[in-house]
Amino acid sequence: MVFNSLKNGITSLIFPDSCPVCLRIDIKYCEPCLKLWSQYPSLNYLSDIPIYSVVDYTPTTAKIILRAKENREAIPRFFLATAIRSVIDKLILLGEVPENFLLLPIPSSKRSNMRRGEDFLLRLVKEVANLHHPYLKYRSLLYFQRGVKDQSGLGKQDRSINLKGSMAVNSKLDLDIDPATAIVLIDDVTTTGATIQEAIAALSRSPIAGNQLIGAITASRSSSGPF
Numbered sequence: 754m755v756f757n758s759l760k761n762g763i764t765s766l767i768f769p770d771s772c773p774v775c776l777r778i779d780i781k782y783c784e785p786c787l788k789l790w791s792q793y794p795s796l797n798y799l800s801d802i803p804i805y806s807v808v809d810y811t812p813t814t815a816k817i818i819l820r821a822k823e824n825r826e827a828i829p830r831f832f833l834a835t836a837i838r839s840v841i842d843k844l845i846l847l848g849e850v851p852e853n854f855l856l857l858p859i860p861s862s863k864r865s866n867m868r869r870g871e872d873f874l875l876r877l878v879k880e881v882a883n884l885h886h887p888y889l890k891y892r893s894l895l896y897f898q899r900g901v902k903d904q905s906g907l908g909k910q911d912r913s914i915n916l917k918g919s920m921a922v923n924s925k926l927d928l929d930i931d932p933a934t935a936i937v938l939i940d941d942v943t944t945t946g947a948t949i950q951e952a953i954a955a956l957s958r959s960p961i962a963g964n965q966l967i968g969a970i971t972a973s974r975s976s977s978g979p980f
């Protein structure tokens with residue numbers, strides 16, 4: 754007994770419990786973080802397509818996204834996957850989406866994938882799909898067919914000029930997809946909506962333009978109100 758509590762005491766000194774999301778010490782998962790990431794998503798529209806976003810992009814939520822994306826940390830990534838997955842569950846329960854659909858990650862530039870050593874969104878979407886849902890399938894079909902500038906310093910109009918015509922569905926892949934399969938786009942952060950807009954345009958130019966695009970889900974939205 755004494756030994757165990759001593760052992761636990763020493764263990765917590767060496768490996769203190771902390772919330773994996775906000776890193777608050779002495780707590781395994783904190784209530785505010787769990788609540789924040791499981792809340793009902795905000796809804797906006799882009800070209801009549803519903804865009805659901807789980808949280809606002811704040812310094813706190815930005816930290817977890819960056820840790821998942823740039824540091825490749827498993828727990829923050831799992832948190833994002835769970836949040837996106839719970840949006841999908843809510844939409845299925847509410848009958849907003851059919852049960853048979855395909856998740857498509859928004860692509861990253863080759864440069865970003867090289868820097869990170871992985872395609873972050875593909876990995877995230879894989880985790881969303883692997884959270885034991887019998888209907889969820891994913892494919893990495895979209896890619897950048899030309900180079901684009903880093904969007905972070907650009908305003909709304911420049912972002913859409915930067916991305917216009919940049920994305921495509923990869924025609925080298927097997928695109929023999931059941932026309933009844935609906936499509937849901939997945940992204941981590943949306944700001945002006947320019948990236949999702951370009952993905953919508955790329956799908957509409959592609960051989961799978963006939964498949965219904967039922968929406969996009971993003972972990973975070975960096976500005977409130979309509980796009």
Ligand SMILES: [Zn+2]
Pocket residue numbers: 772773774775776777782783784785786787
């Ligand atoms: Zn926390």
